[in-house]
Amino acid sequence: MITSGTTGDRAFPTVDINADLVITGGGLSGVCGAITAARQGLKVVLVQDRPVLGGNASSEVRLWILGATSHMGNNNRWAREGGLVNEILVENTFRNPEGNPVIFDMVLLDKVTQEPNITLLLNTAVYAAEKKDEVTIDALKAFCSQNQTTYNLTAPLFCDASGDGVVGFLAGAAFRMGAESRDEFGEMFAPSAEYGELLGHSLYFYSKDTGRPVKYTPPAFALKDITTIPRFKSFNAGDFGCKLWWIEYGGRLDTVHDTEKIKWELWKVIYGVWDYIKNSGNFPEAETLTLEWVGMIPGKRESRRFEGDYMMVQQDIIAQRRHTDAVAFGGWSVDLHPADGVFSEKPGCNQWHSKGIYQIPYRSLYSRNIRNLFLGGRIISASHVAFASTRVMATAAYATQAAAMAAVICKEQQVLPGDIFYKGLVPLLQKRLQQTGQHIPGLQLRDTDDLVQAATIHASSELVFTGFPGTSFVQPLQLSVAQLLPLPKGDIGPIVFHADATEDTTLEVELRITSRSGNHTPDVTLEKQVIALHPGRNCVRLQFGTILENDGYAFIIFHKNPLVQLHRTTKRLTGVLSVFNTVNKAVSNYGKQTPPEDIGMEAFEFWCPQRRPEGHNIDLKYEAGIPLFQAENIRNGTDRPVSSPNAWVADWTDPAPQLTLRWDAPVTISRIDLFFDADYDHPMESVLMTHPETVMPFCVRSYRIKNAVGLVLAEVTGNYQTHNQLQLQQPLTTDQLILEIDHPSADVPAAVFAVRCYA
Structure with a gap:
């Protein structure tokens, strides 16, 4: 027992912690940044x-994590973010396909606590910064409310x-808050008064079916008449969680200092909405529902934006500008919301997409x-307009991974953040990021450290795609569908497909490509054909006269015709998929983007995949x-x-897929990096949504690595991650390395994106 009768001055204890990098903020961005830096050897305080x-x-x-994949509702194919963002989303999909937010908390905590170089301080708020001089931070002061301890972080x-x-x-640090004028950066979508200075906050609720009648008495502060909300008809008994993203408020207030005021207004709305659902009589299906959970803190969209040496603007996103210091990418729409949020007469958001992903510069x-x-x-x-795209969690975290790797280089080279750009260290930063799985659009990894670059590579087989093996099945052509095929430059060979027709009819087929290398928006039509079909099964041989100037993806488009059934296949293949001209209202995709002429956005069609188990390939x-x-x-x-697919894929019939790496003289290997296909096209929303599988169907599950005499150096079973890094217990000196892999399934051949070996 501790007793004290003294009345002198008392103070909370202070703990001094010195680190290489202090990261403030434990959201997805801070987590990805901390793990990235820690794995490279930095001592990190999070x-x-x-x-x-x-x-x-x-x-x-309880907001789902999204980024460039945008619910698979845009044309950004294979665009899920790499590095730690990818690793965490793949891990969560494996452990938590139901999207339970409590389990996701555990996934993040587990990842962070596995890193010995991270000191994690929860419930700890930074409240002061001490500076060495006008331009240099020396230390942060933070306080933990749970252990009544002050931290001095240097x-x-x-x-x-x-x-x-x-x-x-x-x-x-120089910052901005609020929207820029159209004139400052020439941004044609700089917002009007209706779309306001800031994006607001949101709160969500979850309901639960108890199986018996449940009464509800609202608190006195609940909004009394929910019909005063212009979009009150949008409320229903079935939606919960972040499907209610549009319960938003605060765009005309100070979204930092007025946060508590905003929260109370949102609570008034939520409890009033539930009163309306339960007691208005308009929702008999809600009789057995109870209000299981309501958010205690609002989800913030926008407050301060800070100034770097380069400020991204609308044109960077829509024109997909190239930057020599690109280190990350984004692909969410330019997504501005009305300033009055849920009280606005305007739609809850105004999303305008680009034709592909865009680069984020280090500056x-x-x-x-x-x-x-x-x-x-x-x-x-x-800028406020560019922020409307870069703000989403997967994009923000992806950029933070790049900042964390830059911190690693700062320590190694004894430089400051800006020096990486001005002293020509950006190529080194890009290389280090790419080595860890950070895709940077427009850049290829040139890795002189990789011993595989000097090896002779032999494969037991290499797929030459002539079609999908096995039997087919038919599906009605209710939607226009395209088979996205990687084709080599030159003549396009004949394409054969089968279609069943219920009566004499015609089928319109198009050949399209994209106008920009690396995009997957089919905005260039090369040829059109109209094919006559007779009742029953039709075997059709397409012959196009186009000569392709470069390797690239072509869209073989079959326009909808309810009288026609196309033959499909259950087989799936890395780098090959079907896409559909359909609607995804969640991301303002109505089949075609048709913006007003004066906002600087482009018009184009959306051709998007369907989620598995749908989205079958056409049996071409x-x-x-x-x-x-x-x-x-x-x-x-x-x-x-x-x-291009950028993968080695074994032939469908290869009974034992194998890669052999040979060197002219023995090399010493300490580490082997493997990159498999965990389906970068699947958005892997972290909460609420249920995913069709826990392991992506293209991912190699089992493999073995052997040396020249057949000794097994590593054997892995049950793999589901993209990046496998194998640190050998002892450095291996050999002139040969063998990778034996198993096909993921009978429907999917084995594929490997990369093998890298380091001394």
Whole structure:
């Protein structure tokens, strides 16, 4: 027992922690940044002012993680973010396909606590910054409410991933809050008064069916008449969680200092909505429902945005501008919301998509006037309009991974964040990121450290695609569908398909490509054919006269005709898929984007995949064969499909797929990196949605690595991750390495994106 009768001054204890990098903010961005830096050897302190990690993705807010894949509702194929973002989403899909936010909390906590180089401080809020001089942070002061302890955090480098930019604000970093005028950056979509200065906050609720009648008495503060909300007819008894993203408020207030006021207004709406659902008599299906959960803190969209040496603008996104210092990418729409949120007469959002993913430059990831401060998460250097795209969690975290790797180089080279750009270290940063699975559009990894670059590669087989083996089945052509095929430059060989017709009819077929390399928007029509079909089964041989100038994806489009059934296949193949001209209202996809002429957006059609188990390939035959799945792809520096599959794929009939690497003289290997296909096209929303499988069907599950005399160096079973890094217990000196892999299933041949070996 402790007793004290003294009345003198008392103070909470202070703990001093020194690190290489202090990251403030434990949302997805801070988590990905911390793990990225820690795995490269930095001592990291991760400071989070909440009891759980994840920020808006945590069980406290429950928003799903999204980025460039945009619910598979845009034309950004194979665009899920790489590195730690990918690793965490794949892990969560494996452990938590039901999208339970509590389980996702555990996934993040598990990832962070496995890293010995991370000191995690939960329930700890930064409240002061001490500076060495006008342009340099020396230390942060933080306080933990749970253990009544003050922390003094010192480091040469700091990263602000706090969302509101608490460190940048306290340190005097240049920032903006509110929307720029159209004239400042020439952004044609700079918002009008209706779309306001800021995006607001949201709160969600979850309901639960108890199986028996449940009464509900609202609190006195609940909104009394929900019909005063212009969109009250949108409320129903079935929606819950982040499907209610449009319960938003605060765009005309100070979204930092008025947060508590905004929260109370949102609580009034939520409890009033539930009163309306339960007691209006309009929702008899709600009789047995209870209100299971209501958010206690609002999910924030926008507050401060900080200024780097480059500020991203609308044109960077829509025109997909190239940057020599590109280190990440985005692909969410330019997604602005009305300033009055749920009280507005306007639609809840106004999403305008680009034709493909865009680069994020390194110069947007550090403060222009605080020399040792990195910008992470949603506060990176971007205009209000560009922020409308870069703000989403997967994009924000992806950029923060790049900032964290830059911190590693800063320590190794004894430089400051801006020096990486101005002293010519960006290529090194890009290389280090790409080695860990960070895809940077337009860049190939040129890795002189990789011993595989000097090896002779032999494969037991290489798929030359002539068609899908096995039997087919038919599906009605209710939607226009395209088979996305990687074709080599030159003549297009004959394409054979089968269609069943109920009566005499015609089928319109098109050949399209994209106008920009790396995009997957079929905006260039090369040929059209109209094919006469007779009742019953039709075997059709397509012959196109086009000569392709480059390797790239072609869209073989079959326009909808309810009188026709196309033959499909259950077989799936890395880098090959079907896409549909359909509607996805969740991301403002109505089949075609038709913007007003004066907002700087482009018009084009959407051709998007269907989620498995749907989205079957068309049972095409390509008689000339597509030879783009060679073993050489494992060292081409691109570890996902872009303009080509970029994978070695074994033949369907190969009973024991195998790669053999041979060197002219023995080499010493300490580490082997393998990159498999965990389906970069699947968005893997982290909460709420249920996924069709826990392991992606293309992913190699089992493999073995052997040396020249057949000794097994590593054997892995049950794999589901993209990146497998194997650190050998002892360095191996050999002139040969053998990788034996098993086909994932009878429907999917084995595929490998990359094999890299390091001394």
